[in-house]
Amino acid sequence: MLVGCDGGGGGGGAFEITACAPLGCSTPGGVQVSCGVTDIAVNQELRIAFSQPVDLSSVNNNTFRVQDPQGLTPPGEFLLDANDPSILIYRPQLSFDSSGNPIFGLTQNSSYTIFIPGRQLDSGPYIRSSNGALNSKRLFCTLSTPFSPIDLNPGPPAVDTRVDVVATYDSNGDPETFDLDVPALGAVNVFRTSPIRFTFSDVMNPGTLVNPVTGGSSSLSVFVDGDGSTSTTSDQVPIEGTFSLSINTQALTTTVVFTPALGYPSAGNDPSAPRRIVVTLGATIADLGGNALVNSGILTFVPESVVFPPVSLTENFNGNGSADLLSTGAFWSAPNGLGGLTLQPGVGGGSGVHGDINVPAGVTVLLNTDSEDFSGITDLTIYNPATQVRDPLTQAPLVATGGIFEFASVTIASGGTLRFEGSNPARVFVRGQCRVQGTLNVAGANALDHDGLPCDGGAGGIPGPGGGAGGQGGDRPPTANFQNVPGLGDIVTPQAPVPACNPVLYSDVNGKPGVGIPIPNSLTPIDSVGEGGGGLAWPQPVTPENFDFPVNSNDVSEAEDLGLYSVTFGCGIKAPGSPGGGGAHGLSGQVADLRQAGGQPAAAPPEAPGGDRVAIGIGPDERTLDPLQGYLRGGAGGGGGGGHLQDTRINGFAFINCFVTIDGFPTVRIIEYVASSSAGGGGGGGALQLQAGRSVTVSGVIDASGGNGGSGIAVSVGLNESPPSAMGGGGGAGGAVLLQSQAVDVANQAGRIDITGGEGGQTNSAAFSRGGLGGAGLLRIETIPVRPTSDYAPIDCTGGVVGCNPANFGNSPVFPDPDDLLNPFELPVGDIADLFTTAEWQSSATGVGRVSGAMSCWLQPDGNFFVLDFVEDEVDGGGAITNPGWDMLVQVAGAPAPVSYRLPGALFQGASVEDLAALLPFPPVSVRFQGARTLEPLDSPCDVPLAGAESPIFPGSVSGWVEHPAELDDFFAGDPTRRPNMFRFMIVFDTRDPVVSSVFQGVDDVTIQVRPD
Secondary structure, eight states, rough: OOOOOOOOOEEEEEEOOEEEEETOOOOOOOOOOOOOOOOEEEEEEEEEEEEEOOOOGGSSTTTTTTEEEESSSOEEEEEEETTTTEEEEEOEEEETTTTTTTESSSSSEEEEEEEOOOTTTTOOOOOBBTOOBBBOOOEEEEEEEEEEOOOOSSSSSOEEEEEEEEEOOOOOOOOEEEEEESSSTOSBBTTTTEEEEEEEEEEEOGTTTTTTTTTOOEEEEEEEEHHHHHHTTTEEOOOOOOEEEEEETTTEEEEEEEEESOOOOOOOOOOTOEEEEEEOOOOTTTBTTTTTTTTEEEEEEEEEEOOOEEEEEEEESSTTTBEEEEESSSSSEOOOOOSSSSOOOOOOOOOOOOHHHHHHHHOOOEESEEEESSTTTTTTTBBOGGSSSSTTOOOOOOOTTTTEEEESSSOOTOOOOEEEESSSSSEEEESSEESSSEEEEEEEOOOOOSEEEEEEOOOOOOOOOTTTOOOOOOOOOGGGTTTTTOOOSSSSSSSOOOOOOOOSSSHHHOOOOOEEESSSOOOOOEEOOOOOOOOOSSOOOOOTTTTOOSSSSTTHHHHHHHTTETTTTTTTEEOOOOOOOOOOOSSOOOOOOOOOOOOOOOOOOOOOOOOOOHTTTHHHHHHOGGGGTOOOOOOOOOOOOOOOOOTTTSSTTTTTEEEESSSSSSOOOOOOOOOOOOOOOOOOOEEEEEEEEEEEEEEEEEEEOOOOOOBOOOOOOOOOOOOOOOOOOOOOOEEEEEEEEEEEOOOTTTTSSOOOOOOOOOOTTOOOOOOOOOOEEEEEEEEOOSSSSSTTTOOOOOTSOOTOGGGGGGEEESOOGGGGOTTTTTTOOOOGGGGGGEEEEEOOSSSSGGEEEEEBBBBOOOOOOOOEOOOEEOOTTTOOOEEEEEEEEEETOOOSOOEEEESGGGTTTTHHHHHHHSSSSSOOOEEEEEOBSSSSSOOOTOOOHHHHHOOOOTOOOOOBBBBSGGGGGTTTTTTTTGGOOOEEEEEEEOOOOOHHHHHHEEEEEEEEEEOOO
């Protein structure tokens, strides 16, 4: 509506402003038009009426100026009224942020000047009429924007929803002609990929419709209803697609278009109950004025009915395009000796029955080598139980025991950690690839630092899997009768009295040795050696059976007999207990380093010995780290530090005779009693066998280092009192790492594989005594120099690549490298060949290492179908298979051509290969199938996340692994929303019976029959 005003002057032939809305302008008889209304909304358009039609090309930001207080021009557009070209419209621009929320051209609670030059007052340029006349009157107003957005098209909006319908088909059954833009409600035979067009009768709030970044919508949704009845929604499956939005600011309409990602599934073959497409329009949809949609709710239409013929999907292994190489270790596309290509058993890697594990950044996953059922991992993006192969009889998860894990693939992202703990070495088999970008951790734990006050010595560090624990630190000598004795400067503080300690055995005050390495091997151990020695307490008894620490202030006899009260050091006992020794493995652990400020006292405990690698007997066989011979062992633990009475003092005369009293007391007595417990030793590094059927890539860290011994912590005590001084524990020895794969790729950087021994802990006194350094562990890498598949080249030995001669180590990826073997005590350096060996990878003699396997990518036939029906076997009257629902050809030694796996054959006296294989304790080949439902096209069928925001799979639709694909039809019985529309297979070879495996030499074509519906 225009608010009339008299521009005044100029006569009927003048081209001038005659009216403006909503400004209510009025300047009768004048040459300048001003505004009676100065408050508008942020999205309100201005309508200026001229006496003649306007030439829109003359309208721009110079002839129609809108400016904020900073002189900036807000975004907007100029247009003419469609019904009256003499009315010029200025409309503030409407845009939207990344979430679809509106951004208006004008800012609320701001001010703007509106200026249209007139030739009677201004120099121009001017708005012109369509016949070239110049505007004669000026318009000048100052406007404010206090009002919220208004509804540009008053009243509640409605939506018109339309689709395209197939009118006729050609002779091939393909759509030929179409009826376009048919109302969607009740439409039939809707084209299988028709977009759905929603046209709203107003400028809508896009935030209530579409997210422009994701193309998703929280208020609009599209489903397929499996039985065509919308009375129940449990059988409705979402149809993935993208929503796009556009706004026509001139027509004041909003259009949303839904494009289905996979199209609509067929309506099916039952005309009485066709599948329907259900479209929901949510009640939250609103226009800019907040008015809700008048026709929200649901509408349905029927898609085309497409009849799909049965399809036989065949994998012939001629190329690896359908191979999921992440989970495949068997040789896909290897020559079969008959002029073709085949799938052949690999060297190892295991069956993959425990599924895939993916450790993301910032996450630590802990697995136990004694018994692990994976139930502690609840995030399906890390570990999805659906990837497990369950017990075929009970369907129970297969628990990993004895340290043996059989994963299909392992990925540890940068910043993620996969940690193993338990008493058994970690034997990690990976059917396909193991990618260590973060940390694979079997390290021994550090012993905790210790302040010397507790009665008990510090606990030893927990070992890595299969390693030796660190020894406990020595207990605190008895203090019960020295608590708050009047006149004694003991260490008890009024703020925090320490407990009274009463060790029952002298040996309790000695540091405990670490746990050693079993010899001659871990399978038949008769002894345990190589442990770091525990530090002796000080003072020691005169005779071993005599437990005679001072029990009260008058009891000075033991230390007197030992001559421990030093006149040089104020008649005090200056020697502490010994720190612990380092554990041994590939190298010996180092002896403890006992030091004293001001020189070593004449009487001091012997330094704790380090573990001896000679006692372990590390020879060529032991360096193979062969678990089947018991040589996969972790490092020995470091010893704990000894408790002691350092800084305990009597009332003797220093520098003369400590047994001549100086305080007038008639007898010698203890005037300062300082008792200290000590820290524990570090845990030995664990043992790891990492065998991957395809490749091991280490750009992160494999950590099998020994733990550090605990150190002493300074503690505050009372005035004139000496603090306790906890002695450090010895370091645990490094563990053992055995890497086996077709290709082992370790980044050529120091520290990628860490088998160092732990550092010895140090005391908190000024002298810095230290526990012994743990010895380094062992590393072995086994690869295949020449591989039967083309996707891996022979090993390149240039530049010191791992897998070549260890003598050629340059910038070693193994830590320690030769220089790191130098230790702080300058003892002889070990040869790198003592620690690191290489060899050709060959199949194990028995066990999991003789198992390998392959997995296909996800497979789908072409076409817009809803589900896949898998074909059952056809059998004769005797139950023999005549037409298998799935089959494969196997290469049998001596046969002129591959034979059927499932059909009866004369080659085996009428039995099928499958039947014979089922009778064997280790079937030479096993096949399993898995289904899932995807909601969108697969960009990469070989790289499909099964869960999480990036997954295209309908939640909960990944089936378990089954022996026959027809089992997938009823796997989710009663829940059609999870029926699969894609599947994959895996084939596992078990060569534990060498006679049988020599007969079964590979797999040719695998064929699965499906009926898309």
